[in-house]
Amino acid sequence: MGRPRDTRVDEAILAATRELLARHGYAGLTVDAVAEHAGIGKAAIYRRYATKQEMVFAAAVHRSDLAPPPDTGSLRGDLTCLVEDIVATLGNPAASSAVLGLLADLGAPSALADRFHASFVTSQRAVVAELMDRAVARGELGAPPDVDLVHALLAGPVFATLYLQRRRPDGLAERLGRMVAETLRLEDRAAGHGGHATGSAAGSPTA
Amino acid sequence: MGRPRDTRVDEAILAATRELLARHGYAGLTVDAVAEHAGIGKAAIYRRYATKQEMVFAAAVHRSDLAPPPDTGSLRGDLTCLVEDIVATLGNPAASSAVLGLLADLGAPSALADRFHASFVTSQRAVVAELMDRAVARGELGAPPDVDLVHALLAGPVFATLYLQRRRPDGLAERLGRMVAETLRLEDRAAGHGGHATGSAAGSPTA
Amino acid sequence: MGRPRDTRVDEAILAATRELLARHGYAGLTVDAVAEHAGIGKAAIYRRYATKQEMVFAAAVHRSDLAPPPDTGSLRGDLTCLVEDIVATLGNPAASSAVLGLLADLGAPSALADRFHASFVTSQRAVVAELMDRAVARGELGAPPDVDLVHALLAGPVFATLYLQRRRPDGLAERLGRMVAETLRLEDRAAGHGGHATGSAAGSPTA
Amino acid sequence: MGRPRDTRVDEAILAATRELLARHGYAGLTVDAVAEHAGIGKAAIYRRYATKQEMVFAAAVHRSDLAPPPDTGSLRGDLTCLVEDIVATLGNPAASSAVLGLLADLGAPSALADRFHASFVTSQRAVVAELMDRAVARGELGAPPDVDLVHALLAGPVFATLYLQRRRPDGLAERLGRMVAETLRLEDRAAGHGGHATGSAAGSPTA
DNA sequence: CTCTAAGCGAGACGGTACGTCGGGTCTTGAC
DNA sequence: GTCAAGACCCGACGTACCGTCTCGCTTAGAG
Numbered sequence: 001m002g003r004p005r006d007t008r009v010d011e012a013i014l015a016a017t018r019e020l021l022a023r024h025g026y027a028g029l030t031v032d033a034v035a036e037h038a039g040i041g042k043a044a045i046y047r048r049y050a051t052k053q054e055m056v057f058a059a060a061v062h063r064s065d066l067a068p069p070p071d072t073g074s075l076r077g078d079l080t081c082l083v084e085d086i087v088a089t090l091g092n093p094a095a096s097s098a099v100l101g102l103l104a105d106l107g108a109p110s111a112l113a114d115r116f117h118a119s120f121v122t123s124q125r126a127v128v129a130e131l132m133d134r135a136v137a138r139g140e141l142g143a144p145p146d147v148d149l150v151h152a153l154l155a156g157p158v159f160a161t162l163y164l165q166r167r168r169p170d171g172l173a174e175r176l177g178r179m180v181a182e183t184l185r186l187e188d189r190a191a192g193h194g195g196h197a198t199g200s201a202a203g204s205p206t207a
Numbered sequence: 208m209g210r211p212r213d214t215r216v217d218e219a220i221l222a223a224t225r226e227l228l229a230r231h232g233y234a235g236l237t238v239d240a241v242a243e244h245a246g247i248g249k250a251a252i253y254r255r256y257a258t259k260q261e262m263v264f265a266a267a268v269h270r271s272d273l274a275p276p277p278d279t280g281s282l283r284g285d286l287t288c289l290v291e292d293i294v295a296t297l298g299n300p301a302a303s304s305a306v307l308g309l310l311a312d313l314g315a316p317s318a319l320a321d322r323f324h325a326s327f328v329t330s331q332r333a334v335v336a337e338l339m340d341r342a343v344a345r346g347e348l349g350a351p352p353d354v355d356l357v358h359a360l361l362a363g364p365v366f367a368t369l370y371l372q373r374r375r376p377d378g379l380a381e382r383l384g385r386m387v388a389e390t391l392r393l394e395d396r397a398a399g400h401g402g403h404a405t406g407s408a409a410g411s412p413t414a
Numbered sequence: 415m416g417r418p419r420d421t422r423v424d425e426a427i428l429a430a431t432r433e434l435l436a437r438h439g440y441a442g443l444t445v446d447a448v449a450e451h452a453g454i455g456k457a458a459i460y461r462r463y464a465t466k467q468e469m470v471f472a473a474a475v476h477r478s479d480l481a482p483p484p485d486t487g488s489l490r491g492d493l494t495c496l497v498e499d500i501v502a503t504l505g506n507p508a509a510s511s512a513v514l515g516l517l518a519d520l521g522a523p524s525a526l527a528d529r530f531h532a533s534f535v536t537s538q539r540a541v542v543a544e545l546m547d548r549a550v551a552r553g554e555l556g557a558p559p560d561v562d563l564v565h566a567l568l569a570g571p572v573f574a575t576l577y578l579q580r581r582r583p584d585g586l587a588e589r590l591g592r593m594v595a596e597t598l599r600l601e602d603r604a605a606g607h608g609g610h611a612t613g614s615a616a617g618s619p620t621a
Numbered sequence: 622m623g624r625p626r627d628t629r630v631d632e633a634i635l636a637a638t639r640e641l642l643a644r645h646g647y648a649g650l651t652v653d654a655v656a657e658h659a660g661i662g663k664a665a666i667y668r669r670y671a672t673k674q675e676m677v678f679a680a681a682v683h684r685s686d687l688a689p690p691p692d693t694g695s696l697r698g699d700l701t702c703l704v705e706d707i708v709a710t711l712g713n714p715a716a717s718s719a720v721l722g723l724l725a726d727l728g729a730p731s732a733l734a735d736r737f738h739a740s741f742v743t744s745q746r747a748v749v750a751e752l753m754d755r756a757v758a759r760g761e762l763g764a765p766p767d768v769d770l771v772h773a774l775l776a777g778p779v780f781a782t783l784y785l786q787r788r789r790p791d792g793l794a795e796r797l798g799r800m801v802a803e804t805l806r807l808e809d810r811a812a813g814h815g816g817h818a819t820g821s822a823a824g825s826p827t828a
Numbered sequence: 829c830t831c832t833a834a835g836c837g838a839g840a841c842g843g844t845a846c847g848t849c850g851g852g853t854c855t856t857g858a859c
Numbered sequence: 860g861t862c863a864a865g866a867c868c869c870g871a872c873g874t875a876c877c878g879t880c881t882c883g884c885t886t887a888g889a890g
Contacts, residue, residue, distance in 0.1 A: 001864045001865075002856070002857095002863075002866070003856055004856065004865090004866080006866070006867075027314060030845065031845075031846070032844095032845070039868095041868040041870090042846095043867075044867060044868080046848080050847090097311075101311045104233055104234060107233065120371070148368070148374065149364075151372070152365075155363075156365065156366055156367035159367060159371075160358065164310075164327070164359075164366075172359075183386045183390050208832075208887090209834025209835065210888090211835080237875085237877090238876075242838095246837085249879090250835090250836075253877095259877075417862075420861075423861090423862080442729070444849090444851090449864095454863065455863040457864090457865095458863080465852080466851070511725075511728060518647060518648065518718075521647070521649070521718065531787075562782070565781065565785075567800070569777075570773075570778035570779065571773035571777035573781060574773040574776045575769070575777070578724075579773065586770075593808070622837070623837075623882070624839050625839090625882060656842090663842090663872095664841075667874080673873090832888095834887090836885070837882105837885105838882085840879100840880080840881080841879075842880100843876100845874100846874080848871100850869100850871090852867100852868095853866100854865105854868105856863105856866100858862080859861085
């Protein structure tokens with residue numbers, strides 16, 4: 001019962017967090033500043049989020065449950081598509097700061113650390129697993145490969161490009177999708193599995 | 208003139224920083240705690256390092272200029288070796304926390320940000336470039352590929368495994384070295400270059 | 415038109431205020447706590463009282479308009495009676511906390527400050543004036559003395575005993591009434607007034 | 622060891638507290654405001670005082686250990702002198718607000734409550750006891766009266782005048798000293814003690 | 829062999845942000 | 860229009876950390 005939470009306040013908090021995150025980065029983000037910028041009181045923030053980290057998580061990461069993966073008809077297309085999603089998510093400066101900041105802040109295992117993992121990592125992993133199954137169904141792969149490895153091969157280079165090299169990952173999705181698809185097919189064949197010889201398709205379209 | 212710096216103090220600072228970094232993570236690391244744990248005064252720290260970041264950098268990152276790359280005789284061996292170095296560097300929990308923390312803290316360009324980049328990223332990049340040249344010299348590749356891309360393909364998955372998946376990267380170097388070497392050869396041939404047909408090496412499965 | 419105020423709410427507010435005042439003192443009294451303890455909403459409180467001070471005033475001070483002074487037949491008896499009233503009023507722990515708290519809070523002149531003054535101070539002063547007139551009429555005093563001084567002589571020691579010494583003022587009224595009555599008669603005679611020589615009463619020791 | 626407390630900071634805190642106390646009263650006094658007004662950080666305050674109350678106590682009450690009572694040669698003079706001291710102490714607007722505010726805030730027994738009592742009440746009580754002994758030694762009184770009662774008779778009216786009537790206590794010390802001295806002598810004789818008949822002295826100099 | 833500049837542990841300093849709490853206002857849906 | 864519930868804005872509280880600044884002492888190398 002009682003007065004319901006004001007939706008405009010929710011949105012104002014998230015919007016302000018995202019803007020200040022983009023403008024000043026994760027370090028440099030102040031709860032007071034968010035409150036002032038959103039035209040609300042700090043209590044309204046802490047009524048929703050127990051800590052600054054929770055707020056940032058909600059503002060910049062939570063919703064990125066990673067949309068259901070569209071089937072492009074080929075492993076390579078699917079992977080490219082997934083990488084494009086990851087790039088799009090992290091390309092946003094707010095999310096970019098937030099993910100890195102949270103990753104650094106959430107050293108000790110905690111409830112939020114788990115939720116962050118679930119929202120960000122587990123969901124990506126699930127998508128990867130789905131794509132592998134599709135490839136097997138299609139006959140592109142004989143057996144589904146190590147999901148964590150594939151995930152690392154896809155998400156890792158995006159991280160490296162953005163956070164280590166501090167470059168825009170232009171064209172990365174395309175190239176990464178192609179390379180990983182090719183690698184997976186090679187590994188698959190080398191392991192003695194092997195779909196019904198779709199292998200040749202892989203060699204042809206270099207983009 | 209005057210009294211020279213006490214070497215034992217230098218070491219005590221670095222040791223304490225590394226220990227506390229490993230124990231409490233980058234967030235959770237306090238300059239006061241380092242001073243107390245090292246049995247020294249804060250002034251002794253700030254006489255050496257201008258900021259907490261500098262201290263952490265010196266304690267956990269600085270020396271990792273990445274040893275000169277040993278020539279293993281094959282692209283795949285060289286890459287595996289490099290990834291092993293990266294894994295070894297970041298496997299240490301102190302360095303692990305430190306790198307992530309500094310990455311998050313050093314949002315704005317600064318002198319330290321540049322030095323961090325130089326010590327960590329540029330040196331890795333240089334090694335990658337060297338390995339590419341070796342491969343070309345050996346005839347494994349017809350033309351040196353995009354160094355940044357290769358760097359991202361090597362370092363990225365290590366980051367993803369450690370920081371996103373929070374797993375130990377056991378066996379990652381081996382697999383990653385093989386996959387990337389193979390991918391590079393494929394790309395190279397597809398691009399119409401092509402060393403003197405060392406391609407067969409790709410077929411030899413696993414190791 | 416509209417729903418009438420619920421009388422039980424009025425009483426619940428006042429009762430809860432008094433209880434919490436007695437239990438936690440003025441400083442530890444919270445409007446939220448009053449609402450919860452009374453099983454009502456804060457709005458019901460603020461609909462009746464503009465501020466926490468008003469509420470406390472109403473709960474613990476307002477009604478103490480100081481009953482009409484009973485004529486005991488002697489100045490000494492009247493004064494004793496008045497002091498007993500004051501002691502009874504402030505002896506209640508709720509009222510005790512409330513008066514002190516309001517006194518401290520109501521620094522700046524305000525409407526409530528005036529009402530507090532009127533309800534608490536002015537009414538006492540009026541009673542004192544009345545008692546003085548009675549004494550003059552009776553012939554115990556030749557001229558009515560400075561009312562404020564007499565008030566201070568009566569109420570002050572009660573305050574000092576309760577708030578400074580933190581003791582229960584047992585037996586204080588009796589002794590204070592006697593002393594002040596005697597003092598006033600002495601002053602009166604010294605000033606050259608003098609009722610019809612009731613002075614001898616002064617010699618009658620004790621009671 | 623370590624850097625010693627800066628005396629100027631101590632003084633700046635106390636001075637700022639006193640000024641803001643006088644300007645805005647006890648309620649309305651902010652620790653942040655004190656820090657800003659003193660040009661120091663909040664930490665410097667909380668390093669010295671655990672709470673706002675402690676700070677106010679130190680600034681406005683602590684030092685009022687009540688100077689050693691000067692011997693004026695007569696009970697009446699001594700009492701007048703003491704009341705003048707009390708009036709002088711509480712006449713200061715800062716001390717005035719502080720005493721009342723602390724009295725109201727320190728409802729529950731606590732370490733500070735005890736120290737406040739000791740510094741403010743006990744010291745006054747000790748002076749009163751001393752004056753009573755002097756009077757007995759002088760022969761003005763046959764036996765020392767109830768010290769708490771006398772203390773209440775002296776301090777109480779000052780409180781009542783200042784805090785209840787909100788008047789300046791001009792001329793109060795004089796009148797109060799005379800009245801209480803006279804009362805005590807009367808009580809003393811009535812109780813059957815009696816110094817060597819100095820009684821007549823009381824009647825003469827009315828001022 | 830003294831003098832002196834610099835290092836040292838300790839800890840206070842000014843700031844700034846945190847997360848909590850209280851006061852007084854406003855809003856919802858039930859009555 | 861009142862009620863219980865509870866969200867809202869505001870602003871103070873006391874804590875913690877950063878990077879700086881003394882203190883009084885120790886330690887080496889220059890004269």
